[in-house]
Amino acid sequence: MVELYSHSRLCLYENCPEAYKAKYIDRVFPDIPRSIQLFLGSLAHESLEWLYKEIKGGRSVELDELVKHFANNWHAQFSPDIRINSGEVGDYFNKGVKFLVDYYQRNKPFNENTIEVERKIIFSLDEDYGIMGYVDRIVLNKDGEYEVHDYKTNEMMKTQEELDADRQLALYHLGLREIFGKDINVKLVWHFLAHNRRMESARTPEELGKLRAETLDLIEKIRNTTEWPACGKQWCDWCAWKKSQELDKKVFTRKGNLSSWS
Numbered sequence: 001m002v003e004l005y006s007h008s009r010l011c012l013y014e015n016c017p018e019a020y021k022a023k024y025i026d027r028v029f030p031d032i033p034r035s036i037q038l039f040l041g042s043l044a045h046e047s048l049e050w051l052y053k054e055i056k057g058g059r060s061v062e063l064d065e066l067v068k069h070f071a072n073n074w075h076a077q078f079s080p081d082i083r084i085n086s087g088e089v090g091d092y093f094n095k096g097v098k099f100l101v102d103y104y105q106r107n108k109p110f111n112e113n114t115i116e117v118e119r120k121i122i123f124s125l126d127e128d129y130g131i132m133g134y135v136d137r138i139v140l141n142k143d144g145e146y147e148v149h150d151y152k153t154n155e156m157m158k159t160q161e162e163l164d165a166d167r168q169l170a171l172y173h174l175g176l177r178e179i180f181g182k183d184i185n186v187k188l189v190w191h192f193l194a195h196n197r198r199m200e201s202a203r204t205p206e207e208l209g210k211l212r213a214e215t216l217d218l219i220e221k222i223r224n225t226t227e228w229p230a231c232g233k234q235w236c237d238w239c240a241w242k243k244s245q246e247l248d249k250k251v252f253t254r255k256g257n258l259s260s261w262s
């Protein structure tokens with residue numbers, strides 16, 4: 001049987017081996033409440049998914065309907081345990097509305113022949129390992145090219161060089177070849193919603209071959225890993241959680257000492 005890896009799983013190993021071990025090997029990764037950034041990102045994705053499904057169904061969607069979809073979803077799904085490290089809830093809500101308004105204005109009337117939304121992709125890299133992921137949107141354009149579209153909702157803007165070396169969408173290119181045929185032309189498209197920018201890249205067959213080999217090397221490296229150092233970075237959920245546990249322990253010990261004095 002083929003063992004499946006995702007881009008995010010590979011990223012977790014690259015960022016924090018200890019977190020990877022906790023999540024995928026020991027399976028003790030804590031159920032940490034999600035951050036407001038993650039919440040906002042998933043709701044923006046859901047509204048765009050809805051938009052394209054409506055359009056695929058032959059309906060035209062007005063801007064205020066799209067914003068309403070986002071707002072209703074926000075109110076239905078928001079919960080008080082969502083982590084907010086800085087700013088107010090309302091700032092994030094307004095940010096989400098702005099993402100959608102900008103996206104709508106820039107991309108209307110959405111007649112670019114979207115053939116799939118939130119498409120699950122599974123394919124093998126060799127006889128032992130495979131890749132699994134979800135493509136936000138697939139377009140078959142009028143030149144007969146397949147376009148892999150991805151929405152990014154974080155503040156980070158990438159350079160063209162970074163996109164030309166990006167692993168995630170290039171892996172989806174490999175996956176699309178399994179679904180639609182080896183000889184298809186594929187364009188990779190990113191929508192950086194926080195910057196209202198669209199950027200593109202593409203891969204040659206040689207680059208795809210190299211990507212396949214490098215990804216297999218990385219998986220092999222993970223399989224042979226015996227030391228799992230923590231990254232210790234502030235934004236790492238695992239490392240932040242560990243730190244909070246240590247703080248709890250300190251408070252507890254101090255309390256323990258106090259009670260032994262009395």
Ligand SMILES: [Zn+2]
Binds near residue numbers: 016231233239
């Ligand atoms: Zn970490």
